[in-house]
Amino acid sequence: MTTRTDWNTWAEGRDAARLTDWLREVSEPDWSATVVHPLFDALAEGRLSEGDFAGYMVQDYGFVDPFTALLGHAIGQAPSMDDRVVLGQFMGMLTSDENSTFQRTFDAFDVSAAQRETPDYLPETLAFRELLHDTGQGGGYAEILAVLVVTEWIYLEWALRVTRVDGLHPLMGEWIDLHDNHAFQEFVGWLRRRLDEEAERLDDAAFARMAERFRETVARERAFHDAVMPR
Ligand SMILES: Cc1ncc(CN)c(N)n1
Numbered sequence: 502m503t504t505r506t507d508w509n510t511w512a513e514g515r516d517a518a519r520l521t522d523w524l525r526e527v528s529e530p531d532w533s534a535t536v537v538h539p540l541f542d543a544l545a546e547g548r549l550s551e552g553d554f555a556g557y558m559v560q561d562y563g564f565v566d567p568f569t570a571l572l573g574h575a576i577g578q579a580p581s582m583d584d585r586v587v588l589g590q591f592m593g594m595l596t597s598d599e600n601s602t603f604q605r606t607f608d609a610f611d612v613s614a615a616q617r618e619t620p621d622y623l624p625e626t627l628a629f630r631e632l633l634h635d636t637g638q639g640g641g642y643a644e645i646l647a648v649l650v651v652t653e654w655i656y657l658e659w660a661l662r663v664t665r666v667d668g669l670h671p672l673m674g675e676w677i678d679l680h681d682n683h684a685f686q687e688f689v690g691w692l693r694r695r696l697d698e699e700a701e702r703l704d705d706a707a708f709a710r711m712a713e714r715f716r717e718t719v720a721r722e723r724a725f726h727d728a729v730m731p732r
Pocket residue numbers: 561564565652653656722725
């Protein structure tokens with residue numbers, strides 16, 4: 502289902518077929534279930550309590566730490582300075598604006614020192630951390646790009662989809678803004694283009710690994726958001 506032959510079959514007869522569109526399609530129903538996840542509607546509509554938002558952000562910071570390391574691997578493995586510049590600029594945003602949103606959220610909602618320093622990660626957070634770590638250690642550039650495309654494209658899609666209420670807590674609004682802005686949209690477009698291009702250079706085995714990594718990452722996204730959704 503995720504071999505190069507499958508991709509070629511899918512692409513045949515389609516005008517301007519894009520690999521990343523196919524990858525998204527073979528990752529259903531997990532892709533759509535994540536984009537339309539009720540957590541994001543609750544967040545945007547002001548129905549997520551401050552405590553639940555802080556709890557989600559604590560778990561998500563457990564994602565962001567190894568994600569930042571993975572981005573470092575991407576910068577190291579990139580084939581050109583052009584790619585390093587784009588990825589490096591995203592790293593700059595992640596470690597300044599986005600990191601600051603987490604820190605100010607923890608301060609504003611009284612997240613304890615213990616929860617910040619030794620967080621109690623859910624099994625789904627731990628599984629996601631492992632995937633990010635393993636991809637950085639063993640994956641090539643295309644496999645790393647596959648993970649980045651999933652995590653950033655999915656966040657762009659939900660952030661574009663939700664309808665925000667007036668009077669939403671500023672930190673919740675800030676979290677949406679970080680994923681709903683022109684620069685982020687451009688970055689996701691660039692990631693997709695680069696994965697479309699890099700996949701063409703892969704041998705069949707590496708292609709299948711890249712495609713499986715994409716699907717696995719989408720499954721992890723869904724499981725993570727199911728787990729952090731307050732019941
Ligand atoms: C779980 C998850 N996936 C993606 C993103 C967007 N970087 C995030 N912050 N958290």
